[in-house]
Amino acid sequence: MSDLPGSISINEEGPREGFQIESVPVSAANKLRLIDALGHTGVPSIQVCSFVSPQLVPGWADADEVMRLLVPQAGVRYTGLWFNQRGLDRALQFKDKLQLRGCIHVAASDAFCESNLNRTRAENLLAMRHQTKAHIDAGVVVNKVSVMAAFGCNFSGDVAPAVTLSAIEDALKIAQEHEAHIEELALADTMGWSNPRLTHELVCEVRNRWPEKSIRLHLHDTRGLGIANAFTALQLGVELYDTTVGGLGGCPFAKHEGAPGNIATEELVLLAEECGVDTGIDIDAIIAAGHLAESLIGRKLPSAVLRGGSLKSFRKPL
Amino acid sequence: MSDLPGSISINEEGPREGFQIESVPVSAANKLRLIDALGHTGVPSIQVCSFVSPQLVPGWADADEVMRLLVPQAGVRYTGLWFNQRGLDRALQFKDKLQLRGCIHVAASDAFCESNLNRTRAENLLAMRHQTKAHIDAGVVVNKVSVMAAFGCNFSGDVAPAVTLSAIEDALKIAQEHEAHIEELALADTMGWSNPRLTHELVCEVRNRWPEKSIRLHLHDTRGLGIANAFTALQLGVELYDTTVGGLGGCPFAKHEGAPGNIATEELVLLAEECGVDTGIDIDAIIAAGHLAESLIGRKLPSAVLRGGSLKSFRKPL
Incomplete structure (x- = not known):
C-alpha cells in the first residue's frame, strides 16, 4: 500500500461520454444542469462536450449551443473532444471558456x-x-x-x-x-x-x-x-x-447492451479517499450529481455508490 | 503481482443469499433450476439454502422442500446456513446431501x-x-x-x-x-x-x-x-x-435500496482467470447461470460481466 499517491486528479467525462450514447435526447439546458452540478463537486476538470459529426453523434449536435450557454466556474477546467479540423475550428470559437x-x-x-x-x-x-x-x-x-x-x-x-x-x-x-x-x-x-x-x-x-x-x-x-x-x-x-459520474457512457457494441461505461467518478473517489488519497471531490456532492444524471437520462446508472451511498452519514460524529 | 495464488476456491452463495431477499416469490422448482445450473459450472461449493425462521425469512420457508428435491451432482459440495438448534435439526435431516x-x-x-x-x-x-x-x-x-x-x-x-x-x-x-x-x-x-x-x-x-x-x-x-x-x-x-452469481443478494437497509449484493461470481472468476489464477469455473457457464437467475427473479442483476460478456468469444482462435 506504500506507493499510493497523496492525491490524484480526476477528469470528469460524464457529459461528453454520457450524452453521446443515450437514446433519449437530452436538451442543452439539461446538459448544462449536469455540468453545473459537477462544477460544484470539487472536480478539477470536466470534459463537457464533443465537437464531432452531428450525423455520427447526434447526441452532441448541440455542442456549440451548450458552450455558448456555459458559465464557467472558477477553479474548474472545461475541455472538449474533437478528431479533425472541423472539430478544432468549432472548439476554437470557445477558447475563452475551454482549456484547449x-x-x-x-x-x-x-x-x-x-x-x-x-x-x-x-x-x-x-x-x-x-x-x-x-x-x-x-x-x-x-x-x-x-x-x-x-x-x-x-x-x-x-x-x-x-x-x-x-x-x-x-x-x-x-x-x-x-x-x-x-x-x-x-x-x-x-x-x-x-x-x-x-x-x-x-x-x-x-x-x-x-x-x-x-x-x-x-x-x-x-x-x-x-x-x-x-x-x-x-x-x-x-x-x-x-x-464519468454514475458510470455514464457505455459501449455501442450490441453484445454489450446495458454494460457500464467508464468507471464511476464516485466509486473512484470513494476508493481513493477511503485509502487516504485526496481527490478534492466531495463524495456526497458527486453522488447527488449522479442522481441528477439519472433523472436527466431517465434510467438508472450502474454505479453501486449511487445505490449504497457514501459512508459519511453512517459514521458517528467524533 | 507475485503473491497471487495458483488457484482459489469459490463458494457460490447465490441461492441462499439471493432467494432470501427477493420480493417476488421463487418456487422450489425454480430454485432447483438455478442450483442445478450452478452445479454444472465447475464451482466446487454451493450454499443452497437457509434453515432460518420462515417468519423472518419467508424466501427460505421451503428450504426443506428444496433439499428433498435436490439431486446432488458429483464433485460439488452443498451447504446450508442456520443459526440455532431448530436450524441444525432441519439441516441434519439432509446430512446425506449436505456437507454439514x-x-x-x-x-x-x-x-x-x-x-x-x-x-x-x-x-x-x-x-x-x-x-x-x-x-x-x-x-x-x-x-x-x-x-x-x-x-x-x-x-x-x-x-x-x-x-x-x-x-x-x-x-x-x-x-x-x-x-x-x-x-x-x-x-x-x-x-x-x-x-x-x-x-x-x-x-x-x-x-x-x-x-x-x-x-x-x-x-x-x-x-x-x-x-x-x-x-x-x-x-x-x-x-x-x-x-453470488450475478451479484444476487443485497442489503435489507432502506438506504441501500437496489445496491448490489455479494461480489458477483463471474466477476471474481474473470478477475482471477485473467490474472492467471485458476478457479475451475467455466466463465460462460456461470454467465449463463446469471442470466437464468435474472429470468427467475424477474429483474436485472448488477453484475457488469452479465452485460459485457466474457472475453472468450472476442479472442481469435490461436
Whole structure:
C-alpha cells in the first residue's frame, strides 16, 4: 500500500461520454444542469462536450449551443473532444471558456481504428499529422497522446503491451516532427479488456520507457474490473484518471447492451479517499450529481455508490 | 503481482443469499433450476439454502422442500446456513446431501448483532456455546468461525481491526472450551464498508495472529469496491471466497435500496482467470447461470460481466 499517491486528479467525462450514447435526447439546458452540478463537486476538470459529426453523434449536435450557454466556474477546467479540423475550428470559437490542448489520438488496434475513427492506421497517422500542425498553427499546445484500445479490442482480441508501446511511438514521432512536447500519455481501456495484471504490466512498461511523462488511465468498466484496475494503477502511483459520474457512457457494441461505461467518478473517489488519497471531490456532492444524471437520462446508472451511498452519514460524529 | 495464488476456491452463495431477499416469490422448482445450473459450472461449493425462521425469512420457508428435491451432482459440495438448534435439526435431516459443518458466528459490531441476530453480543456468545455443543453432540464438526460486520457497520460506524480480532478471540474461546479445532476464519464485509487498504490491514493482522488458519473473504459490493477488495486479498494469497452469481443478494437497509449484493461470481472468476489464477469455473457457464437467475427473479442483476460478456468469444482462435 506504500506507493499510493497523496492525491490524484480526476477528469470528469460524464457529459461528453454520457450524452453521446443515450437514446433519449437530452436538451442543452439539461446538459448544462449536469455540468453545473459537477462544477460544484470539487472536480478539477470536466470534459463537457464533443465537437464531432452531428450525423455520427447526434447526441452532441448541440455542442456549440451548450458552450455558448456555459458559465464557467472558477477553479474548474472545461475541455472538449474533437478528431479533425472541423472539430478544432468549432472548439476554437470557445477558447475563452475551454482549456484547449491538442491530443494525438492513436489506436493500438487497426481494426478498432477503422471501426471507431473510420480511418486505417496509416490514414489516422496522416490525419494526426495534419491535425497536430493545425493545432500548432492555431496556437494550441499539443502535449498529450491518447491510445485507444490499449488493453484489448473486441475486433482484434488481445493487445500485447508491445503493440500499445508501438502506437505511442507512432504518436511521439508525429509530435517530434512538429516539435510538440508531449507531457502526458493516456491509456484507454476502451472496451473493458484489462485486468490488474495487464494494467500493472502496461503501466510499468510505459513508465520504464518514458519515465518523464505522466500516465493517465481512461478505464471502462464493461466487465466489472474497472475499479480493481484503477486500484492497481493507484498502487503504482498513477495520478491522472478519467471517470464519468454514475458510470455514464457505455459501449455501442450490441453484445454489450446495458454494460457500464467508464468507471464511476464516485466509486473512484470513494476508493481513493477511503485509502487516504485526496481527490478534492466531495463524495456526497458527486453522488447527488449522479442522481441528477439519472433523472436527466431517465434510467438508472450502474454505479453501486449511487445505490449504497457514501459512508459519511453512517459514521458517528467524533 | 507475485503473491497471487495458483488457484482459489469459490463458494457460490447465490441461492441462499439471493432467494432470501427477493420480493417476488421463487418456487422450489425454480430454485432447483438455478442450483442445478450452478452445479454444472465447475464451482466446487454451493450454499443452497437457509434453515432460518420462515417468519423472518419467508424466501427460505421451503428450504426443506428444496433439499428433498435436490439431486446432488458429483464433485460439488452443498451447504446450508442456520443459526440455532431448530436450524441444525432441519439441516441434519439432509446430512446425506449436505456437507454439514458447524460455524461459530460472531459480529464485530454489537449493534449489528442485535439487529441481525436479535441477540446482544453476550446472548449470541451464549447461543454459540450451546450451538457448538449441539453440533458436536450430533457428530457435526465445528471448524469455522465467521465474523459479520468485520470491516464496518451501518449501525455503529467504522470497525477497527482490533475489534474484529477480539470477536474472533471470543469465538475461538468457545471452540477451545468444546475442543473444536477451527481451521477457517471467515471475514464478512456484510455492509460493504471495506476498501483495499482496510482489507489489506485486516487480512494481515488476522494472518499474523493465527498464521495456521485459512482466511475466507465474504465481500459485499454495496459501494462498488468489492472487486478491488477481492484483488487485494488475491495479492495477499487468500484462497477462499464467497460470491453470488450475478451479484444476487443485497442489503435489507432502506438506504441501500437496489445496491448490489455479494461480489458477483463471474466477476471474481474473470478477475482471477485473467490474472492467471485458476478457479475451475467455466466463465460462460456461470454467465449463463446469471442470466437464468435474472429470468427467475424477474429483474436485472448488477453484475457488469452479465452485460459485457466474457472475453472468450472476442479472442481469435490461436
